[in-house]
Amino acid sequence: MFVETCxxxxxxxxxxxxxxxxxxxxxxxxxxxxxxxxxxQFLKSKNVHFAFAVLGATxxxxxxxxxxxxxxxxxxxxxxxxxxFPLVPGAGIYYTSYFLIMGDWERFSQMGVETFxxxxxxxxxxxxxxxxxxxxxx
Amino acid sequence: xxTIATKDVLTLSVxxxxxxxxxxxxxxxxxxxxxxILQTYELxxxxxxxxxxxxxxxxxxxxxxxxxxxxxxxxxxxxxKIAAMNQLARDLAARNCSVSEGWERLRQCQExxxxxxxxxxxxxxxxxxxxxxxxxxxxxxxxxAGVIGMVLGLHMNWQERLSMARFAKCLFNSMxxxxxxxxxxxxxxxxxxxxxxxxxxxxxxxxxxxxTSVRELFNSDYLSGVIHFVDALLTALCIAAGxxxxxxxx
Numbered sequence: 001m002f003v004e005t006c007x008x009x010x011x012x013x014x015x016x017x018x019x020x021x022x023x024x025x026x027x028x029x030x031x032x033x034x035x036x037x038x039x040x041q042f043l044k045s046k047n048v049h050f051a052f053a054v055l056g057a058t059x060x061x062x063x064x065x066x067x068x069x070x071x072x073x074x075x076x077x078x079x080x081x082x083x084x085f086p087l088v089p090g091a092g093i094y095y096t097s098y099f100l101i102m103g104d105w106e107r108f109s110q111m112g113v114e115t116f117x118x119x120x121x122x123x124x125x126x127x128x129x130x131x132x133x134x135x136x137x138x
Numbered sequence: 139x140x141t142i143a144t145k146d147v148l149t150l151s152v153x154x155x156x157x158x159x160x161x162x163x164x165x166x167x168x169x170x171x172x173x174x175i176l177q178t179y180e181l182x183x184x185x186x187x188x189x190x191x192x193x194x195x196x197x198x199x200x201x202x203x204x205x206x207x208x209x210x211x212x213x214x215x216x217x218x219k220i221a222a223m224n225q226l227a228r229d230l231a232a233r234n235c236s237v238s239e240g241w242e243r244l245r246q247c248q249e250x251x252x253x254x255x256x257x258x259x260x261x262x263x264x265x266x267x268x269x270x271x272x273x274x275x276x277x278x279x280x281x282x283a284g285v286i287g288m289v290l291g292l293h294m295n296w297q298e299r300l301s302m303a304r305f306a307k308c309l310f311n312s313m314x315x316x317x318x319x320x321x322x323x324x325x326x327x328x329x330x331x332x333x334x335x336x337x338x339x340x341x342x343x344x345x346x347x348x349x350t351s352v353r354e355l356f357n358s359d360y361l362s363g364v365i366h367f368v369d370a371l372l373t374a375l376c377i378a379a380g381x382x383x384x385x386x387x388x
Contacts, residue, residue, distance in 0.1 A: 004272070011268035014261035018341065020253045074198040077164065077222040080216045082347060088345030091273065091336050093370070097378035115348075123352040 001041065008037045008086050015082040028068045033083035036061035040087065050114075051121045054087055058125025061087075066129060078090055080126070089118040142237055144181055145204040148197045150240050151175040151230075155186075156208045157192055157248055162215035165190065165354055165362045171224075174231045190354075190362040212369060214252075215346075222247040226291050243386075259291035262341055266290075270337035278322075279329050283337040286318045290338060305376045308342065312380030317338050320388055339377055344370035 012033030016026045040057035044050065065079035099108035100128030142336055155172040159165075166318040169188045172195060184197040191212055196205035216281075226243050229235040235243065267288030268281040275283065297307055314336040322329045351366035 007268045008270050011272075014265040014268070015341075016217070017253050017257055018265070019215045019260040020219070025221075039273050048286045073225075074221050075163075075167070077167070078221055079164075081162075081215065081217065084349065085344065086272070088349055090340045090343035090345035091290050093343055093345060093348060093374045094336055094339065094378060094381075097371075097374040098381060099385075101375070101378050101382045116352075119349050122349045123356050126353055127356050128270045 001038075004041070005034045009034045011081050011084060013087050017083055018112075021078055021082060022074070022126055025068075025072065025074060027078050028072065029082045032061050032064040032068065032079045033086060035064060036080060037086050051117045054118050054121040055125045057087055058084070058122045059129055062129035064127050066132070084122065087122060089115045092118060142179060142203045144197050144199050147176065147179045147181060148184070148195060148204050148206060148239050150237055150244070152186075152193055152195050152206045152208060154223060154227060154230075154244055155188065155195075156210050157244065158227075159188065159190075159193065159210045160213040161217075161219045161223075162213065163220050163223075164350070165359045166357060168326035169194070171227045171231075178231045179232060183243075184236055187273075188362075189359070190365040208245060216250070216252065219247055219250050222250060233371055236380055255295055259288050259295070262291040263288035266337045269340050270333055273333050273337060274330075275330060275337065276335040279333050279334075282319070282322045282327070282329050283334050286334065286338040287341070289318060290315055298375065305372060308373055308376040309380045311342055312339050312377040313384050316381045317388075320384075335381060339381070340375055342373075344373045347373070 009030040013030045016029045021029060036057045039060040040053050041058045048056070061083050062076075062080065065076040065083065068074070068079045069076035076135035092111060096108060096111045096115050097122050099105075099111055141342075151172045151351045154169045154175070154338040158171065159168050165188050165372065169186055171176055172188070172193070173336065174183070174184070176197060181197045181199050183199060187194040192211050193208040194205070222246070224248060226235065226240065230240050263284040264287075267284030270280040270283035291310060294307075294311065299308075300307075300367065302310075316335055319329075319331050319334045319338060322334070347366050351363045351370060352362075354360075354366060355363035357363075
């Protein structure tokens with residue numbers, strides 16, 4: 001668990017570099033990504049359906065992003081995009097299109113639905129948090 | 139208060155919105171930013187419409203009217219620019235920054251450098267090996283994925299100079315990764331090729347574009363959502379096709 005969290009931290013920070021995030025925010029991006037991954041693992045260990053686990057993890061990440069955005073006066077996207085990378089169904093999209101090309105219809109539809117569920121869960125998580133009232137206009 | 143022509147304000151705010159959009163800012167955020175600046179300058183009869191690859195805006199105040207259309211090709215994400223331009227937009231909306239100052243600062247934002255080349259290569263390697271470990275790969279797998287990721291990074295740096303269709307680039311990138319993933323097998327290393335391939339190409343995958351598109355659909359930005367969705371789908375198909383071609387050949 002600890003090792004995995006460290007790996008996520010490193011992965012998220014390396015994506016911060018690829019996305020050219022401001023250097024001072026790298027640590028916070030990594031923190032958000034690791035904490036949301038921990039939430040995901042925790043939910044999964046409680047036998048929650050994977051879509052709900054993703055939803056929970058996204059809500060945690062989006063809340064953290066919002067908190068960092070207020071504390072550090074930056075747009076929340078900066079923390080959201082790199083932090084979401086471990087949750088995003090990249091492998092799912094790959095398998096879906098791979099099975100499509102290989103003509104494996106059964107696994108294609110199964111993987112496709114799963115991928116779409118994950119993406120929808122992430123989107124819903126972000127939207128739920130963005131529905132919370134914003135900070136007061138200064 | 140100095141009088142400012144509608145055209146000046148509209149051009150600046152749309153130019154700012156255009157840059158934000160090109161760096162991967164969210165649709166509603168761009169729309170809100172442009173609208174807020176226009177409101178600050180009391181351009182009441184203004185309309186802004188933003189989609190993933192274009193901005194349309196018009197403003198008409200007492201006969202002083204102007205309308206703009208901008209085509210914005212889908213670009214690469216640059217969070218540093220988004221942060222800087224966000225600050226600029228806030229200052230403009232709070233009138234802490236005049237229009238001419240705004241142009242100067244927008245130019246500075248646009249000139250922020252892309253990520254350092256060598257650093258990006260290294261980070262791509264780290265990211266790939268981290269993903270390989272998460273997918274349950276062994277240390278050897280992760281090492282191979284990291285090296286492949288770095289080679290891919292170098293190849294992409296070189297590819298930037300070519301004027302090749304984006305989808306052709308995707309195809310070649312994924313073919314390169316799949317081809318490289320056969321090398322450790324031929325050298326007799328015990329790797330699970332499947333995992334190495336996925337972790338090698340994962341940074342290319344439009345996971346974020348896909349998620350963004352679903353978000354936009356929920357946000358009722360249907361057109362933007364569909365554009366990003368189709369873009370993500372085509373990219374994914376090209377990458378998978380590259381993998382499929384090489385695997386069936388080798």
